[in-house]
Amino acid sequence: MAAAVELEGVNVTFGDFVAVKEANLTIEPGEFFSFLGPSGCGKTTLLRTISGFIEPTRGQVRIGGADMKGIGPNKRPTALIFQNLALFPMMTVAENIGYGLRVRGVPRHERDEKVKNLLIQVALAEHGHKKVSELSGGQKQRVAIARALAVEPSVLLLDEPLSALDLKLRQHMRSELRAIQKRVGITFIYITHDQGEALTMSDRIAVMNAGVIEQVGDGRAVYAEPRTPFVASFVGENNQIRGRITARDGAMATLETPLGTLAGRNPVALDVGQEALLFVRPEVMQLRANGTTAGFEGETLDVAYEGSVTHVTLRVRTGQKVMASLGASALAALPTPGETLRIGFRPEDALLLARPERH
Amino acid sequence: MSGSLAFVFGLPLAVVVFFFALAAYERRTGVANGGGFFQRNGLAIGLYLVLAVGFWAFFIILLPQLAMVDMSFRPKLPPSQMGGPKDLYTLENYRYFLFGSTTSTAEWNWLHIKAFFLTIGVSIIITLINFAICYPLAFHMAQSATAARLRVLLLLLILPYWVNEILRAFAFRVLLSSGGIINQMLMGSGLTSEPIDFLGADVGLYMGLSYAYLLMMIFPLYNAIESLDKNQVEAARDLGAPWWHIHAFIVLPHAKPGIASGCTLVFMLTAGALAAPLVLGGPRTLWFTPIVYDRFYQAFNWPQGAAYAFILLVSCIIFVLVVLKAFRLSLGEITR
Secondary structure, eight states: OOOSEEEEEEEEEETTEEEEEEEEEEEOTTOEEEEEOOTTSSHHHHHHHHHTSSOOSEEEEEETTEEOTTOOGGGSSEEEEOTTOOOOTTSBHHHHHHHHHHHTTOOHHHHHHHHHHHHHHTTOGGGTTSBGGGSOHHHHHHHHHHHHHHTOOSEEEEESTTTTSOHHHHHHHHHHHHHHHHHHOOEEEEEESOHHHHHHHOSEEEEEETTEEEEEEOHHHHHHSOSSHHHHHHSSOOEEEEEEEEEEETTEEEEEETTEEEEEEOTTOOOTTOEEEEEEOGGGOEESOOTTSEEEEEEEEEEEEOSSEEEEEEEETTSOEEEEEEEGGGOSSOOOTTOEEEEEEOGGGOEEEEOOSOO | OHHHHHHHHHHHHHHHHHHHHHHHHHHHHTSSOSSOHHHHHOHHHHHHHHHHHHHIIIIIIIHHHHHHHHHHTSOOOOGGGTTSTTOOOOOHHHHHHHHSSSSOOSSOOHHHHHHHHHHHHHHHHHHHHHHHHHHHHHHIIIIIOOHHHHHHHHHHHHGGGGSOHHHHHHHHHHHHSTTSHHHHHHHHTTSOSSOOOTTTTTHHHHHHHHHHTHHHHHHHHHHHHHTSOHHHHHHHHHTTOOHHHHIIIIIHHHHHHHHHHHHHHHHHHHHTOOHHHHHHOOTTOOOHHHHHHHHHHTSOOHHHHHHHHHHHHHHHHHHHHHHHHHTTOOHHHHTO
16 A cells, blocks of 8 residues: 655755755555644645645655646645635535535535535534534534545645644544544644644654754654754753763763763764763653762752642753752652752663754 | 705704714613713814714715706706796606607607617626626735735736826727727738728727726725635635636635625716717717716706716616625625
């Protein structure tokens, strides 16, 4: 079975501006695939390139194994859900959903039947005759999904469709989208800047920055095994400490930092003498380092008690702020601002990555 | 005379009082809230606005029209007999339009009736031509042109209208006449041996009329299409719609109020145009507005002229309202 979507050396430039640079990617059929990145990172451009609104400046887009060069968005087996949904306000809910079928010349009774089924699928059976403006945000969302599914695309593209919803609805729609994807079994390509969305819904995630796909992997891989400093700091909270590698020991390495000698895992095989960044997640920080943990001291700036976990912000010797999320069991009493704490971490919980040149 | 004086000053006063009462009622029932009109503008400016707008609406717009309507129902009399025993309300001016005589109803006044329907019919055609010309341009300007291109287009559209209407009409005449540039080029290239009588065939008239009110169509269309979310066009395309389907079922329904507004303006103005028909009309074509003009200034029959003008006005208004109704649009919508 051919891959759902393949990108091969895709470049998109607007004048001098490089929006997407050398994107190579294979998305499997039935996969829930997310592009995660800050705004302006090129993820929407990439989505529009897949849907056919933008032709790549260089490279090839293949959908279901077929080269899409010169094939317009109306001829591609993709359907796009827009950020603002772009429902047709002058049509009813049923007419909106049936639009793609009407365009294809599907006979009326067949169309009505299909629209009815879709309305049931997205739990809007009673709302077919309504105007779009009469619906709530979540209902509009479901109309947009049904309208896109009606044309039976092999790939559904979603451009941050949940960003306009309030938090509660957004969380509800996450699981609903995931359920719909499981039910219809087609490939979903999802664009978001919200790492929570990407992590909870996706089979795999591509993290993008400045037009470049930095890393592709499942949620755990991009969170726990980031391969670039951008991925490490963009996905989840992370503390980063600058230093220089002084020794290598198998999968581990030691580095000299302004906070003292620290150690961490060395997955990208940095050499002695190289400039490096040590990434330590707040949740692996431990209080009052004993012999097994490297550590440093800091002055408590802020304490945020959240029940099961307490977020402590420290200012260390270099003036840098370091975050530590400490479990309830680790704290006998809450630290007070101004108090000096000694914190540390196990070297196997920290990660060493090459320091990019411009920093 | 004192009766009409009371009318002239009493009616505006009555209107003002009515609106004050309406405002007070809305305030009390909570329909309107926020600062009052005079609180917001101050007494002096508020009073000035009320009086100035009232004066403008009544004296400049309503009163002359009412005077025309009144005149159209009176017989033509020498000044000495006006207001005398013979000055009675009559339908003879309207009768003349239909039957060509103030007394007999034996024969239809085909000359004028034909001119009337020709005017309406051609105005409809010109409105449609105008729409066909302007829609692609307005769509391009509103949806795909860059800001720089848009500025150039707007300038190119507006500049020709600095030249006045009569001059433009004569320019068309010069261009299209038997010895004009177009005929010279056609004959020079050997396409025809004889000059083509564009003016006699009314090509000039239709061109001049179409051109005269182009802007009245462009701008409402542009405004309407501009407010369409580009994503909707893209969504339709993404769902597989060919371009004509997008225009027919997405863009046109959205732009309906703008289309109605533009078409109404162009139709009304074309049907009432005087300069272009006078200058560019062929010898065999009798447009209705020159007939109205002739009633006033050739026949010196102002009541009859008033009746003719009133017939044209009412017919146009009725026609527009019927068309709006057919397209399920309200007057309020087209002013958006």
